[in-house]
Amino acid sequence: MGIGLHEFNFLRYAKQQRVFGQTVTIGRQGLHVAESTVRNAFAVRPEYKNAKYCEELLRDQFGASQVDSIDFSAYEGASIIHDMNFPLPEHVVGRYETVIDGGCLEHIYNVAQALRNCSEFCRPGAQILHMLPASNCCGHGFWQFSPELFFSLYSHEHGYTDTEVFLADLSKTSKLFRVKRPEPGERINVHSASEAYVLVRTVLRERAFSRSGVQQSDYAFAWASGGTTSEPAAKREPTGTIVRVLKSYPLLHKMAASAYHLYRPTDLKMQLNFHNPHLEELSVSSLTRRGMH
Structure with a gap:
């Protein structure tokens, strides 16, 4: 688990939306990005060296006032020892302004509870950031994640706002692909020959978030309309x-x-590219320079 190049750039984008403040990472996140990349991205001293883990970078460059980490084991020195397969301990509920899942939920069996925990960590208005395997990562963990999950889960009806979903082709470090929200009855179909990650940002509007009625959108549309799902x-x-x-x-x-x-x-x-009608190709340089809004 750790912050690679795509994750680093996605965090830079998230910082443009809001300062991180009280932050928790799911798993203790190592730093796997070149020191020269950090130096070029921020006005840091020439002798800057990466720490082993991300806490110092998040505090110094991303506006995190405090960085905690949660893990099943203490072997990497996480500050909260807890099994994410189960509900959070009460003392960390509603405490954080930024939750960073830099590639951890794919390793947790009870993924529905782990996703709920990510929201339970949050104060109202907090942002949740996921950076997870989407395809061609078989064997990396238990799960690979579809953009559809996050559009359906992190909807306005369930208590979230500003949800954005991107795909990163790990062979194309200079580009990201914004995933367009599916139209009613439509299914998002994306194929990639290389490893792809899904990058998600959402904001919890209120503590009373919901999980009821989370269904794949094209099926929900078909059930409601008496029609059929769209052809892939x-x-x-x-x-x-x-x-x-x-x-x-x-x-x-x-x-x-x-x-x-x-x-x-x-x-x-x-390949992930602009030919897919569900994807908008974006350069990482434009994303991190001025955001996408």
Whole structure:
């Protein structure tokens, strides 16, 4: 567990939204970003060296007034020893202004309770930051996470606001991809050939947050409307005049559709990029320089 390059830049973006204040990290987070990167990002002394863990950096450069960490074991010196599979001890509930999950929830079996704990830590108005494996990380932990989970969970109806979801392709360090909130009945379909992480920021509006009615949005829409879920984007065929003409010749249309899905460029099928209608490609430099709003 630790802060790598994408996580570091996402924290820089989150800092532009609000000072971190009282902060807790899920697991004690190591620093796995080059010292030269930290020097270039902040006005730090030339002889700056990374500490082993992130607390000093969060205090000095991100406005954290205090940084605690929670872990199952004391082996890395966490300040709160607690199993996140179970509800939090009362003395840490409602205490923090920033919660940082820099890649920990994927290792916790009772992930629903762990997600609840992240919100239980928060004062009203606190921000929650997740940086978690999304795909091609099989074996890294118990879980990989879909953007849909966070859009459904961190909704206005459940007591949250300003929810933003991004995907990071670990082979593309200069870019992030904002995930567009799905339209009613729509499913977000994203494929990647390399490891991808989901980066999430949300704000807890009030302590009375809810978990009731968290459902995948396209199914919830279908149940409410009596319709069906939208066809996955990966299976949709190209649209337009050519397709309309081909459809008048069923055999030819079937052959053309098969050829399109078999031979279309690999980067369109398997890479995170702007061709995916659910993604907006953004440069990390613009994100960290002035934010995205």
